[in-house]
Amino acid sequence: MAMAPGDTAILARADFDALVAALAADGRRVIGPTVRQAAVAYDAIAGSADMPVGLADEQGPGRYRLVEAGDGRLFGYTLAPQGWKRQLWPPLQRLFAAERDGGGFRVTDDGSAAPEPAAFLGVRACELAAVRVQDRTFDETFTDPGYVARRQAALIVGVTCARACATCFCASMGTGPGLAGGFDLALTELVDDGGHRFLVEVGSELGAAVLARVPTRAATPADEAAAARQTQAVADSQSRRMDTETARRLQEHPEHPRWAETALRCLNCGNCTQVCPTCFCTTTEDSTDIGGNRTERTRRWDSCYSIDFSYIHGGSVRTSGAARYRQWITHKLSTWHDQFGVSGCVGCGRCITWCPVGIDITEEVAAVRDSETGGTGHGSGRHA
Amino acid sequence: MTLARPVAVPAANPMLPVPLRIHAGRRELADTFTVELEPPEEGGFPFRPGQFNMLYVFGVGEVPISISGDPARPDTLIHTVRAVGAVTERMRGLKPGDTIGVRGPFGSAWPVAEAEGDDLVFVAGGLGLAPLRPAIYHALRNRGRYGRVFVLYGARTPGDILYRRELERWRGRFDMEVAVTVDRADPSWAGNVGVVTKLVDRARFDPLHTTAFVCGPEIMMRYAVAELEKRGVAGDAVHVSMERNMKCAVGFCGHCQWGPAFICKDGPVFRYADIAAIFNIREL
Amino acid sequence: MVRVDTLERTIEEHPFFQGIDAPLRALLVGCAANERFEAGGFLFREGGAADKFYLIRSGCVAIELNAPGRPPLVVETVDDGQILGWSWLVAPYRWSFDARATALTRAVSFDGKCLRGKMEADHRLGYELLRRFVPVMGDRLAAARLQMLDLYGPDGKGKA
Numbered sequence: 122m123a124m125a126p127g128d129t130a131i132l133a134r135a136d137f138d139a140l141v142a143a144l145a146a147d148g149r150r151v152i153g154p155t156v157r158q159a160a161v162a163y164d165a166i167a168g169s170a171d172m173p174v175g176l177a178d179e180q181g182p183g184r185y186r187l188v189e190a191g192d193g194r195l196f197g198y199t200l201a202p203q204g205w206k207r208q209l210w211p212p213l214q215r216l217f218a219a220e221r222d223g224g225g226f227r228v229t230d231d232g233s234a235a236p237e238p239a240a241f242l243g244v245r246a247c248e249l250a251a252v253r254v255q256d257r258t259f260d261e262t263f264t265d266p267g268y269v270a271r272r273q274a275a276l277i278v279g280v281t282c283a284r285a286c287a288t289c290f291c292a293s294m295g296t297g298p299g300l301a302g303g304f305d306l307a308l309t310e311l312v313d314d315g316g317h318r319f320l321v322e323v324g325s326e327l328g329a330a331v332l333a334r335v336p337t338r339a340a341t342p343a344d345e346a347a348a349a350r351q352t353q354a355v356a357d358s359q360s361r362r363m364d365t366e367t368a369r370r371l372q373e374h375p376e377h378p379r380w381a382e383t384a385l386r387c388l389n390c391g392n393c394t395q396v397c398p399t400c401f402c403t404t405t406e407d408s409t410d411i412g413g414n415r416t417e418r419t420r421r422w423d424s425c426y427s428i429d430f431s432y433i434h435g436g437s438v439r440t441s442g443a444a445r446y447r448q449w450i451t452h453k454l455s456t457w458h459d460q461f462g463v464s465g466c467v468g469c470g471r472c473i474t475w476c477p478v479g480i481d482i483t484e485e486v487a488a489v490r491d492s493e494t495g496g497t498g499h500g501s502g503r504h505a
Numbered sequence: 506m507t508l509a510r511p512v513a514v515p516a517a518n519p520m521l522p523v524p525l526r527i528h529a530g531r532r533e534l535a536d537t538f539t540v541e542l543e544p545p546e547e548g549g550f551p552f553r554p555g556q557f558n559m560l561y562v563f564g565v566g567e568v569p570i571s572i573s574g575d576p577a578r579p580d581t582l583i584h585t586v587r588a589v590g591a592v593t594e595r596m597r598g599l600k601p602g603d604t605i606g607v608r609g610p611f612g613s614a615w616p617v618a619e620a621e622g623d624d625l626v627f628v629a630g631g632l633g634l635a636p637l638r639p640a641i642y643h644a645l646r647n648r649g650r651y652g653r654v655f656v657l658y659g660a661r662t663p664g665d666i667l668y669r670r671e672l673e674r675w676r677g678r679f680d681m682e683v684a685v686t687v688d689r690a691d692p693s694w695a696g697n698v699g700v701v702t703k704l705v706d707r708a709r710f711d712p713l714h715t716t717a718f719v720c721g722p723e724i725m726m727r728y729a730v731a732e733l734e735k736r737g738v739a740g741d742a743v744h745v746s747m748e749r750n751m752k753c754a755v756g757f758c759g760h761c762q763w764g765p766a767f768i769c770k771d772g773p774v775f776r777y778a779d780i781a782a783i784f785n786i787r788e789l
Numbered sequence: 790m791v792r793v794d795t796l797e798r799t800i801e802e803h804p805f806f807q808g809i810d811a812p813l814r815a816l817l818v819g820c821a822a823n824e825r826f827e828a829g830g831f832l833f834r835e836g837g838a839a840d841k842f843y844l845i846r847s848g849c850v851a852i853e854l855n856a857p858g859r860p861p862l863v864v865e866t867v868d869d870g871q872i873l874g875w876s877w878l879v880a881p882y883r884w885s886f887d888a889r890a891t892a893l894t895r896a897v898s899f900d901g902k903c904l905r906g907k908m909e910a911d912h913r914l915g916y917e918l919l920r921r922f923v924p925v926m927g928d929r930l931a932a933a934r935l936q937m938l939d940l941y942g943p944d945g946k947g948k949a
Contacts, residue, residue, distance in 0.1 A: 456765035691862065696866075722940040722941065
């Protein structure tokens with residue numbers, strides 16, 4: 122049956138591997154969730170056997186655990202530590218290679234090699250929102266051809282979360298849990314009396330073409346209702362909220378006492394910047410062979426927390442921990458709007474989970490709001 | 506804050522340097538030198554005053570350097586560089602015939618068209634004269650479009666006066682005023698000793714019809730701007746050139762951020778009124 | 790012979806003395822004298838009794854510090870229309886720098902010792918003079934601090 126964007130169908134659990142095979146059929150590398158070192162990571166997978174079957178994640182400030190849920194779900198975990206940034210804006214990118222040529226030099230590799238086509242299997246709503254935030258960074262005044270090429274070469278199979286972690290707050294950011302466009306296919310995994318199945322929504326013609334190769338049956342109103350209920354329950358269950366209005370105005374508080382206060386806890390370790398799906402800061406490195414005749418320039422991930430991130434003329438501009446902490450949170454929530462027209466935060470909560478001291482970005486904003494309204498300054502972002 | 510985005514010069518891959526040959530080089534001061542590059546054959550290297558390039562030394566690295574030449578002469582590309590680190594030290598050792606990789610031009614420009622009809626006050630400190638020089642050239646080439654022209658320059662010592670011969674030539678003209686001061690000197694110097702802000706105080710420009718371009722160390726710019734305000738020049742008629750760490754110059758690396766602004770895209774030239782609110786924030 | 794009315798006009802017209810009423814002005818004129826210094830001549834030396842201040846009418850004066858084994862360091866130049874010297878106001882009334890004319894300089898000097906006595910007796914005069922000198926000292930202090938920063942030095946946050 123020829124499907125069109127907006128159409129839905131049901132894929133049985135037993136036929137899931139057929140979907141993976143269909144994704145791989147055009148020479149695509151299928152990248153999906155798998156377990157690495159007691160955490161979920163996105164890597165090349167061959168089928169459901171490689172996935173975190175029956176596992177769920179417990180996340181809290183400074184805490185991440187994978188636990189047995191016993192439900193056989195393929196997407197029962199909620200959020201891997203790192204998102205799709207590893208694929209689209211990799212930690213190490215070769216910018217160019219060059220070699221000496223008389224008194225000059227000549228570029229031998231301009232980094233324009235076409236990327237391998239890929240299928241991203243299991244993109245969460247917040248992750249997809251993050252990708253679209255990063256689109257604005259790398260295709261703005263200037264365009265990064267590598268990013269654009271990798272983005273175009275990736276087929277996106279989204280997945281709606283079946284449960285939220287304690288650290289999730291996508292609902293208050295307006296980025297989830299439902300997927301709102303930008304995908305080729307979207308899955309909602311259902312495990313109930315109707316059986317273990319996936320409601321599949323077609324998002325593009327490319328997605329329709331892939332789905333056409335996979336055995337599916339029509340979706341019933343009961344299937345649709347079950348998916349909608351599940352998704353709504355996820356939104357309702359979120360215990361953290363971001364006060365987006367206060368967040369947006371953080372740049373009006375450069376000297377807020379909260380920054381110095383939290384800086385006493387903050388280790389400036391930069392974990393938050395590594396796991397945040399929208400953080401994009403990089404640095405460049407030049408390396409040469411021993412003879413000095415061939416050189417390579419690479420770009421690698423950096424963090425605004427690193428001490429010489431802001432180095433000029435013999436010193437760094439942001440030397441204190443408070444200044445660097447202020448930079449990260451103010452950029453993420455406030456000045457990102459000025460730069461890209463959206464918030465840099467998608468409510469995934471990774472920064473809360475992976476902060477060794479459990480700094481909670483929603484709590485930080487609530488504290489600023491409370492101080493504005495004369496509150497205690499120790500309010501939390503948690504819904505009562 | 507309103508950030509005005511410049512007209513970008515798109516490149517297929519904005520991270521690839523174009524190798525340009527060094528045509529000539531000159532020592533300016535003990536640690537400062539000027540390189541003149543041969544631009545690409547067709548069309549030269551057009552740029553607007555205040556813009557900068559990323560200059561790449563093969564195998565060593567890249568640095569952001571303002572363009573210091575005459576924008577009406579795109580047939581040559583001039584940069585004045587201070588040797589302060591690995592890349593610039595190596596660059597200083599290059600000879601005519603050697604190659605420097607160039608990416609650019611990047612960034613916003615001194616608004617020389619908007620300033621037409623006004624008195625022009627250039628306030629420069631130290632190496633800050635280098636990014637201003639293209640705008641001074643423009644003003645002199647189009648002298649009739651401006652009122653009185655003042656170049657007010659502060660250097661460390663008489664031995665650190667950049668472009669000294671040129672300043673002396675400008676000073677000899679009848680249609681501009683040039684005042685130079687140094688922070689300290691020995692008695693063999695018969696000129697002014699004192700801060701450059703004092704020169705602002707004493708220059709006879711019409712504050713209500715003045716555009717000021719200020720460039721130098723950040724502290725010097727803060728005091729110069731305060732002095733201009735004291736004289737009655739409005740904040741939207743004062744422009745400064747900011748600097749931050751840069752790794753890409755195209756808004757991808759994130760290093761040059763200053764509050765909401767990317768120095769590489771929204772600057773380096775800023776209208777003071779647009780950034781007054783963040784200008785004095787520490788460690789921003 | 791110096792004509793008193795030209796001194797009076799100088800004092801009346803100079804912005805530094807703006808707003809001073811006739812009696813006070815007359816008092817100042819009584820303490821004033823025209824002076825002239827050839828290039829290289831000293832207006833005062835470090836350590837000397839600070840009993841005057843100067844209004845520079847024309848010329849240039851270098852404020853200098855002398856240290857053994859090196860040429861004198863000029864820390865500021867003062868020229869047309871500027872006020873020079875505030876040490877006459879602060880005990881122990883000794884100059885802390887040399888002041889050397891770098892060109893032919895004409896100045897009006899004011900007898901600080903005489904004025905000090907008069908200010909003690911007439912606090913209104915004291916206030917009028919102090920409120921004019923404090924900004925001069927403030928400007929010199931701010932300028933000196935900026936110069937201290939060595940802004941244009943290699944590590945002094947100079948431009949790259």
